Amino acid sequence: MLVSFIVNLLVSAGVLSILPMARYKDFSSCFIVSLAAAIIGTLLSSVHIIVTILISPFLLIPFFGPLLVGVPALILTSFLVNAVALYIADQMIEDFEIDGFVNTAIASLCVSLAIGLVNFIF
Numbered sequence: 484m485l486v487s488f489i490v491n492l493l494v495s496a497g498v499l500s501i502l503p504m505a506r507y508k509d510f511s512s513c514f515i516v517s518l519a520a521a522i523i524g525t526l527l528s529s530v531h532i533i534v535t536i537l538i539s540p541f542l543l544i545p546f547f548g549p550l551l552v553g554v555p556a557l558i559l560t561s562f563l564v565n566a567v568a569l570y571i572a573d574q575m576i577e578d579f580e581i582d583g584f585v586n587t588a589i590a591s592l593c594v595s596l597a598i599g600l601v602n603f604i605f
Contacts, residue, residue, distance in 0.1 A: 490605075491598050492517045498597045499579075504586040508578035516572045516579045517594075524568035534560045566591040 495517035499505050507513050534556055541552040566588040573581050581587045 487602075488521070490601065492521065494598050494601050495520070495594045498594045499590065502581075502590055502593060504581055504590060506580045512576060512578035516569070516576050519572035519575055520565075520568045523571050524565055527564045527568055530564055531557070531560050562588075562592065562595065565595055569594070 492514065496510065496513040499513040499516060500507065500510055505513070507516075538552055538556050541548045544552075566584070569581075569591045570584055570587045573579060573587060581590055
């Protein structure tokens, strides 16, 4: 589990370092932002749990409930939690900058896709 966490941090820092919308002092800034975003995302994950509880009645509807309500709501909530965590981490770290929430959301999507791909491969 610790190895997976470290690999995800390195992948996240690597993706943030190659994005054109991110300005940073050095690679350690990207790593620190990734670590801060991971900690903040863990704290914000309670939102994901609350959404899961709220949509649970819809999951009981055969076939259409999980497909039309469940999966999109969980994916959107996860994406927004990651984007907000990255935005807060971006605001906290002075040596790292992404302009605007839209660019932060795009960066969060890129980081999430890269981490998902690495986790799928390994």
